[in-house]
Amino acid sequence: MSRPLALYAAGVYAFLHLPLVALGAFSFNSSRFTVWEGFSLEWYRALWRDPALAEAAWNSLHIALAATAVATVLGTLCAYGLWKRASGWFSATLYLSLVTPEIVMGISLLAFYQYLFRFLDVRLGMHTVILAHVVFCLAYVVLVVLARLRTLDPHLEEAAMDLGAGEFEAFRRVTLPLAMPGIGAAALLAFTISFDDYVITSLVAGVDSETLPMMIYAMARRGANPVVNAISSLIVFGLGALILVAERLRES
Amino acid sequence: MYNMDHPVLELRGVSRHYPGHRAVDDVSLQLERGVLFTLLGPSGCGKTTTLRLIGGFESPTGGEILLNGARIDARKPYHRNVSTVFQNYALFPHLSAGENIAFGLRRRGARDLERRLAAVVELVQLAGKESRRPAQLSGGERQRVALARSLVLEPDVLLLDEPLSALDPKLRRQVREELKSLQRRVGITFLLVTHDQEEALSLSDRIAVMNRGRLEQVGTPEEVYLKPRTRFVAGFLGAVNWIDDVGVRPEATRISAAPPGPEVRSVAATVESSVFLGHCLQVRARLADGAAVVSEISRLGGSFRDGEAVHLWWRPQDELRLPTETE
Amino acid sequence: MTRLRLLFLAPSAVLLAVLLAAPIAIVAVSSALTRGTYGGLGLPWTIENYARLLDPLYAWILLRSAALAGAATLLCLLVGFPMALFLTRAGRRRNLCLCLVMLPFWTSFLVRTYAWMFLLRDTGLVNTVLQSVGLIRDPLPLLYNDGAVVLGLVYGYLPFMILPIYAALERLDPSLAEASADLGARPWTTVTLVLAPLAWPGILAGCLLVFIPCLGAYLTPDLLGGGKSVMVGNLVQNQFTNARDWPFGSAVSVALLALVMLLLLTLLRRRAEELL
Secondary structure, eight states: OOHHHHHHHHHHHHHHHHHHHHHHHHTTBSSSSSSOOOBOOHHHHHHHHOHHHHHHHHHHHHHHHHHHHHHHHHHHHHHHHHHHSOOHHHHHHHHHHHHSOHHHHHHHHHHHHHHHTTTSOOOSSHHHHHHHHHHHHHHHHHHHHHHHHTTSOTHHHHHHHHTTOOHHHHIIIIIHHHHHHHHHHHHHHHHHHHHHOOHHHHHHOOTTOOOHHHHHHHHHHHOOOHHHHHHHHHHHHHHHHHHHHHHHHHHO | OOOTTSOSEEEEEEEEEETTEEEEEEEEEEEOTTOEEEEEOOTTSSHHHHHHHHHTSSOOSEEEEEETTEEOTTSOGGGSSEEEEOTTOOOOTTSOHHHHHHHHHHHHTOTTHHHHHHHHHHHTTOTTOTTSOGGGSOHHHHHHHHHHHHHTTOOSEEEEESTTTTSOHHHHHHHHHHHHHHHHHHOOEEEEEESOHHHHHHHOSEEEEEETTEEEEEEOHHHHHHSOSSHHHHHHHSOOEEETTEEEOGGGOEEESSOOOTTSEEEEEEEEEEEEOSSSEEEEEEETTSOEEEEEEOGGGOOOOTTOEEEEEEOGGGOBOOOOOOO | OHHHHHHHHHHHHHHHIIIIIHHHHHHHHHTTSEEOTTSOEEOOOOSHHHHHHTSHHHHHHHHHHHHHHHHHHHHHHHHHHHHHHHHHTOGGGHHHHHHHHHGGGGSOHHHHHHHHHHHHSTTSHHHHHHHHHTSOSSOOOOSSSHHHHHHHHHHHHHHHHHHHHHHHHHTSOHHHHHHHHHTTOOHHHIIIIIIHHHTHHHHHHHHHHHHHHHHTOOHHHHHHSTTTSOOHHHHHHHHHTTSOOHHHHHHHHHHHHHHHHHHHHHHHHTTOOOOO
């Protein structure tokens, strides 16, 4: 390893991490300006006291948990199906959900919901958001679980059936337990993606379903606000911790 | 329960065709109860596919498979009373050895599970290791878990896919003998697949030699080695010298300086090289027409210098007269 | 075995059909309709919306988006390739190094974009630091321009360039580099003449994996570009909210999606990525 390369890498790491570190550091700044004036938890206290923020956080959590649960179950079953035998159509559709720009996915869902509301008596709300989240999380779950399944010995299920287990039992008793670390990692990933989503959520959310990213976006647009630093830091470090756990699971 | 009129396993004209490739082509076999039967052949000859057809992991495109006189070729693996020991054992990594072995019994809801488990563990000499995970066991121990797992279900036929190939070469001979004695003790019909002719010869009661999806010959080890029916079988079971359309195995040849008597066949040859292999002397010689011959003779028969003119001879009864392959 | 498999695939199939395929189909259909008086949809069928895409104003936005995405991709390649090289030589700490590269990406895209607002604003950290050291007197206009957008895109998608290149380099026979050195090539030459060409599939994959999302970017140009750096994503959003011209917005979306799908096909044809 040459010296210049190592130094270069250090520079890139700095580029990647310093903005977030700076954000985090200044969330503890007692002044609202970007001049360090002392340590303070003032902005975190402001977060605590803000009821709108609490509601938004709760909405985000609710949506993420629901979407993660559904996406993980559906995605795991889907990954299993694709592992057994690949399907060009299915893979193509999943790829589509991955490459479709978020804005296009958002407006298409909006158009779809508007069209639907001519026949069904529903409005935009939590459920519309949750369904949307399930759709864009699904492909990620399939990706992670499928990768995990591909590390398994394909003869294991055959052995189980050879010993008397039916297809579903072989899946339940042999494949599923062995795929668990991957499923766990996929769930954490889905949670992170869902929690952080702004674009699609902002388009299909109802009046009563404002999420944390939507609030942060509004605050960021309005201008310098140290409270945004605080909430941002919390999100980054919270989600970062989840991802670290997911990585551990994926590698086990 | 055992129908003595039928062979325990019978294949009638079984085929497995893929587009452009006949993996198994019109194979017919009969296995008697209690026999150790081997399917022998080079890689790609269809022996493993045949095993998988019997196990139920693939469906035949033609023919029938009968177990104790009843057709099983339409049944799923869990509805057939045969059990497979996979080449890499396919032990469930998240279960202990004991749990692996008990797996099939639990599917059946066997009532005397504990007793049967203990008996089979004793049989394969794994007592004390039941709580270990496969990753904590040696290669030989893992094989025994795989064997126990299948044997405890008392299948009509036990299918083994290259059982010795995953093992250390040094371990193989020992495990080979253990496998043979195990089969004798339990009396269950074993159907083994291998590409190693030494393994097949030493283990089997009967051997079926396969090539390109077809059966070339079925017989005892002596029959397939000493009386091969095709040149392929002759060449696969051991080395053969083809001298003027007549086949002679190296160990059936003798070399002498003086011409031999009229009761044997002989040809004139020039010694090219001799290699001392320990248990025999391997002599390479060239015939008048330029053909190369390999001879394996006892050291007690004397030694020969390179370039020496000698007579190579053999008994007529050791000859293999077989037609050349017609493609 | 097929019945179980179909049963397992069915729920996802339904979900994708109803909430992905159908919405996109609706958008495609909308793109051929006309804008209603109150901003809805109505007949007649028309190709007017697609014709408008060729209008210099909109064509310019499309080209700009491609240019900005291209610039971001190029920068990611220049910055990311040496980083991928570093990772192949990281030895025992490899997993840690990889993790440190990926970690920021998987936290929050929104926050990471906001972080650059925090840094680049007139009252942001960069300007404050430069002013306090005396290098400048008035704040530099670092935010709300194309440069900030490209920076934000690079920051957001750099890991997508690094990982495929790393994977490709990783798979190369290590003795190739050794042979190159043995034959007299300096490290730089080995990299450019031996490693880079052999890692080409990874490089292509990385470029496409960065270019595709950058093309359809919305949040980054919105927050870091202000109203001044309009990319296709912003155009679409605008048509569906303020301008209320759903047919035209649909046409732009269809065009963007078609382009993105074309690029994806290139990626998959070259077998650069086989994830699903």
